[in-house]
Structures are given as C-alpha cells and as structure tokens.
Amino acid sequence: MGTEISKILQKCESEWTEEERSMLQAHQDTVQELSRRQNRRHLLKRKQEEMFDDAENLKTKVKQLAEAVQRAKHLVIYTGAGISTAASIPDYRGPNGVWTQLQKGRSVSTSDLSQAEPTLTHMSIWMLHKMKMVQHVVSQNCDGLHLRSGLPRHALSELHGNMFIEVCDSCSPPREFIRLFDVTERTALHRHGTGRSCPHCRAELRDTIVHFGERGTLEQPLNWKGAAEAAQRADLILCLGSSLKVLKKYSCLWCMNRPASKRPKLYIVNLQWTPKDNLATLKIHGKCDAVMALLMEELALAVPVYSRLQDPIFSLAKPLSPQEQKSHSRKEIAPPSALEEVSQSAAPQGEGPAVQGGWFGRGYSKGRRKKKSS
Numbered sequence: 497m498g499t500e501i502s503k504i505l506q507k508c509e510s511e512w513t514e515e516e517r518s519m520l521q522a523h524q525d526t527v528q529e530l531s532r533r534q535n536r537r538h539l540l541k542r543k544q545e546e547m548f549d550d551a552e553n554l555k556t557k558v559k560q561l562a563e564a565v566q567r568a569k570h571l572v573i574y575t576g577a578g579i580s581t582a583a584s585i586p587d588y589r590g591p592n593g594v595w596t597q598l599q600k601g602r603s604v605s606t607s608d609l610s611q612a613e614p615t616l617t618h619m620s621i622w623m624l625h626k627m628k629m630v631q632h633v634v635s636q637n638c639d640g641l642h643l644r645s646g647l648p649r650h651a652l653s654e655l656h657g658n659m660f661i662e663v664c665d666s667c668s669p670p671r672e673f674i675r676l677f678d679v680t681e682r683t684a685l686h687r688h689g690t691g692r693s694c695p696h697c698r699a700e701l702r703d704t705i706v707h708f709g710e711r712g713t714l715e716q717p718l719n720w721k722g723a724a725e726a727a728q729r730a731d732l733i734l735c736l737g738s739s740l741k742v743l744k745k746y747s748c749l750w751c752m753n754r755p756a757s758k759r760p761k762l763y764i765v766n767l768q769w770t771p772k773d774n775l776a777t778l779k780i781h782g783k784c785d786a787v788m789a790l791l792m793e794e795l796a797l798a799v800p801v802y803s804r805l806q807d808p809i810f811s812l813a814k815p816l817s818p819q820e821q822k823s824h825s826r827k828e829i830a831p832p833s834a835l836e837e838v839s840q841s842a843a844p845q846g847e848g849p850a851v852q853g854g855w856f857g858r859g860y861s862k863g864r865r866k867k868k869s870s
Contacts, residue, residue, distance in 0.1 A: 501526050505534075546767040547781040557780045558787060561734075561763055562794035564777070565629060568732035568761075573621060574749070575635045575642070578737020578766060579784045583612040585639055609659065609678055610827040614645040614802045617736060620788040622646050623800055632726035634749065636738060638705055644809050645802065649716070653723035655746075657704035660809065661717055662690050666699035672716060674812045677826040679703050685710065692820050724748040730760040737784045740770040804832045 501523060504516045512520075520527050549557060565571060577585070614622075622645045624630040634653045635642055640660045642652050662679040664671040671694060679690050680703050688702040706712035712720070727733070727749045735743075743749060750772075751759045764770055765780045765787050773779050780787055792799050804810075810831055816823065 502530055549781045554782050558790040559794055560778055562791055570729045571630050571732045572632045572726045572730040573630055574735045576738025579617040580637055580639055582615040582785050585612055610829045614641045616785040616799055617788045618645040619800050619802055620792050623797055625651055634723045644807050646808055653719035654717040656706045658717045661704045662701040664694035664699055664701055666697050673814045676813045676828040677824055680705055681824050681826055692823050733760045733762050735764045740772050744771050
C-alpha cells in the first residue's frame with residue numbers, strides 16, 4: 497500500500513484520478529508519514545549542499561571576523577578536515593568526501609600523506625599564535641599538519657590523534673615516538689598495536705588514533721586538558737572547515753552550561769550546514785584558505801610560506817632500530833636534502849587502491865556496512 501501511495505504522491509495533484517484521491521483520503525496516516533520522510537530527505541539534501549558567499553559578501557564578513565579577532569582576549573580555533581583539503585587530503589562530508597563517496601557506493605582511493613604539507617590556513621594559524629592572537633588550537637585532524645606547521649605542542653590538542661605518533665602506554669609516564677611515516681598501517685578500530693616495540697620496556701607500541709566509537713584516553717597528543725581549559729577561558733571560538741557533527745558532542749568545548757550571554761562568541765567558516773549555525777555570531781561560506789588569506793590581509797599580517805627546512809617533525813622524529821627498518825611499507829616524509837631527488841624522479845600517479853586499515857579504515861568499513869544494509 498505504501499508503494500502505491502508513494503507513486504501517487506510523485507504525480508502532480510492535477511493528474512490524480514478519483515480512485516487515487518479516495519485512496520489518499522482513506523490512508524491519511526500513510527500519506528503524512530511519506531510526506532514527513534520526503535521533507536527529511538529534502539532537508540538532508542539542502543544541508544549537504546555547499547554554499548559560497550559572493551566576493552563582496554565574503555569580504556564584508558571577513559572584515560567583521562577580523563574586528564572580532566582583534567577584540568578577542570582569548571581566541572581558540574577548532575579545525576576540521578576542511579583545512580587540509582588544499583593539501584589533497586580528503587574531507588569526510590564534502591561532495592568528494594570519504595563518507596559521501598562511500599554512501600554513493602564508490603571506492604575511496606588512498607592519498608599519499610607523506611606528500612602533504614601545511615596549507616595557507618595552517619601557516620596562518622601558526623602566525624596568529626606567534627602574534628599572540630590565538631591562544632589554543634583544537635583539531636579533529638590526524639594528519640599532523642598543525643605540528644608540522646610549527647605550532648607548539650602545548651598550544652595544540654589533537655583530539656583524534658596524530659598519524660605520525662606511536663606511544664608506549666606501559667611506561668609511566670607514557671613514552672612518545674614521533675616518526676616520519678604513517679604509523680597506522682596495521683591498526684584499526686580497537687586494534688592499535690603497531691608491531692614495533694618500546695626500546696625501554698619492550699612492550700608493543702600503539703598508535704594514537706581515536707576511531708569512531710572509541711574514547712581517547714591518551715594524555716598526548718590528544719591534550720583534552722588543554723582543550724577544555726582553553727574553551728573555559730575563550731571569549732571567541734573560530735571553527736574552520738568542520739561539519740561540527742562530532743565536535744558538537746564534546747560538551748566541554750562549548751560552555752553550554754553558561755547563560756547564552758556569557759558563552760564565547762562563535763564564528764564558523766564552512767561551506768556546508770553545521771549543527772551550530774543557529775548559535776553562531778557569524779557564518780562564513782567560503783574555503784578556508786580563501787577566508788584566511790583575506791583575514792590575514794585585514795590584520796596586515798604576512799602568511800609565512802611552509803618550508804621543510806623548518807619543519808619540526810625532522811628534529812622531533814625518532815629513528816627506528818635496525819631491526820625495525822622493515823616494520824612498515826609506508827612512504828616516509830622526504831627530508832629537505834632529498835627533495836630535489838624526489839622531484840626529479842616523481843611521475844604522475846593514477847588512482848590508488850581502495851583504502852584499507854589505518855585511520856581511514858574504520859570509516860571505510862563503516863560506510864560499506866551502511867551501504868549493504870540500505
């Protein structure tokens with residue numbers, strides 16, 4: 497019956513026959529339920545659409561943002577996958593995002609994250625922190641690009657981990673090992689062992705990634721204490737490139753226990769709808785790099801150019817033991833001395849294989865299950 501009524505509702509009302517009108521009249525509950533479902537689908541579609549402010553409106557909004565940044569006494573920035581798309585790292589819910597592609601039944605190809613570099617947005621944030629205009633950065637990203645931009649560890653909370661960091665949680669306090677490669681090759685949901693051993697206690701090292709359905713417990717690089725303290729002190733929160741669908745669940749980041757007038761002012765830069773839009777002082781529909789370039793211009797600050805010569809990961813990274821040199825097959829970040837050789841030997845690459853394992857793996861399997869069950 498529901499299928500028949502659905503077919504009727506898809507036709508123009510002027511095309512309904514008397515028999516069809518009678519059927520709709522006799523099954524009002526079904527008609528109302530189908531109408532509600534259709535409205536939900538339309539609403540979901542609108543929320544997934546990307547919107548762009550026109551050039552004049554964008555400039556006006558960024559000027560308002562710049563004024564707010566200059567007034568702020570304690571600015572905290574929340575970042576999502578949208579700030580790294582310019583580094584050819586896919587987001588999740590954009591038109592070409594991981595979730596979006598999986599929901600359409602398409603495979604997701606790997607990104608060579610060793611080739612990714614901090615974007616204009618990453619470097620702008622670094623400069624704003626250097627100028628004491630930003631006090632803390634809370635990131636959902638696992639790509640390590642904030643660390644590689646030079647942002648100090650104490651000013652950074654990587655809530656979902658860092659793909660370049662493995663730790664020994666058997667040692668007290670836990671020991672951290674930063675590598676030049678993605679350490680998540682063998683890891684997945686509830687399976688975090690990397691296959692390498694702590695040189696001090698010989699226990700197996702683990703990655704730092706927090707997958708969907710997991711609760712992060714590591715002190716670093718998650719730094720929840722720093723994130724919560726920064727949120728409590730904030731008078732302005734700037735959200736960059738995040739759908740906020742995950743961050744909204746972390747109540748300690750939003751000060752919702754305060755009266756609305758005493759909460760931090762919220763500014764959001766994202767192309768799609770977010771669940772915090774109705775609470776925002778200003779919503780900017782634009783790409784993060786474009787918005788940050790305009791913001792830095794308004795603030796009369798130069799955007800530093802990323803240089804591997806100054807990338808802190810090379811000084812922070814700890815080399816593998818001779819026995820563990822073959823413990824992974826991931827490409828390493830090329831040190832500055834190797835860049836020329838790499839550029840000469842580089843060749844165009846085709847589409848990579850479907851993503852398996854690692855910090856994209858959980859999303860991949862989750863998306864496949866949803867597709868099969870739909």
